[in-house]
Amino acid sequence: DGGITQSPKYLFRKEGQNVTLSCEQNLNHDAMYWYRQDPGQGLRLIYYSQIVNDFQKGDIAEGYSVSREKKESFPLTVTSAQKNPTAFYLCATEGVANEKLFFGSGTQLSVL
Amino acid sequence: SQQGEEDPQALSIQEGENATMNCSYKTSINNLQWYRQNSGRGLVHLILIRSNEREKHSGRLRVTLDTSKKSSSLLITASRAADTASYFCATVLYGNNRLAFGKGNQVVVIP
Numbered sequence A: 001d002g003g004i005t006q007s008p009k010y011l012f013r014k015e016g017q018n019v020t021l022s023c024e025q026n027l028n029h030d031a032m033y034w035y036r037q038d039p040g041q042g043l044r045l046i047y048y049s050q051i052v053n054d055f056q057k058g059d060i061a062e063g064y065s066v067s068r069e070k071k072e073s074f075p076l077t078v079t080s081a082q083k084n085p086t087a088f089y090l091c092a093t094e095g096v097a098n099e100k101l102f103f104g105s106g107t108q109l110s111v112l
Numbered sequence B: 001s002q003q004g005e006e007d008p009q010a011l012s013i014q015e016g017e018n019a020t021m022n023c024s025y026k027t028s029i030n031n032l033q034w035y036r037q038n039s040g041r042g043l044v045h046l047i048l049i050r051s052n053e054r055e056k057h058s059g060r061l062r063v064t065l066d067t068s069k070k071s072s073s074l075l076i077t078a079s080r081a082a083d084t085a086s087y088f089c090a091t092v093l094y095g096n097n098r099l100a101f102g103k104g105n106q107v108v109v110i111p
Helices: none
Strands: A004-007 A010-013 A019-025 A031-037 A043-051 A054-057 A064-066 A076-078 A087-094 A101-103 A107-111 B005-007 B010-014 B019-024 B029-037 B043-050 B055-058 B061-066 B071-076 B085-093 B099-101 B105-110
Touching: A004 A087, A010 A019, A019 A031, A019 A087, A019 A107, A043 A064, A101 B043, B010 B019, B019 B085, B019 B105, B029 B061, B029 B071, B043 B055, B043 B061, B043 B071, B071 B085
Parallel strands: A010 A107, B010 B105
Antiparallel strands: A004 A019, A019 A076, A031 A043, A031 A087, A043 A054, A064 A076, A087 A101, A087 A107, B005 B019, B019 B071, B029 B043, B029 B085, B055 B061, B061 B071, B085 B099, B085 B105
């Protein structure tokens, strides 16, 4: 997990609330990704960014938003429009394109 | 989109035995990667095999790729309790610069 810090480790959301998950990296990687993992499932791509000030929707972007104002940071906001937000969220960076992803240690989001 | 599908989904073995997992995919790939995930943690990259390679080794890991059958296998030799984890295959499709992950194989190594 080294080089990528996700916080918090655990997060609870009340109904109607927006919450933001933090992802910071010191690997100097251009590309960053957000994945959602449900129990017994693989990873599904939410958003990705290949360069600062640019990002693209992944396969399940509805109810989520991101920003990429700095190379080191790629926060994910889970909005109230996301009706089933309970999941394990993973942030990743990529050095050489299509070669290897480096993952953070994840944030477990639960609904109160 | 999910392309890689691992088989079997769960595997329980004794320490010292070999563990083999398979992954199938549907379309042409650029490369295929295997990752390990310990419970409640992020994924860790294990090994990458390119579409023009048939076999690759890394320590106790051996990966094969059969592009005619669109399948890959991951063999862990002489398993240890520390190998207990979920293992995911992920593919990079031609013309697509994103990884597609399978659902994962849970491996339990009994000491």
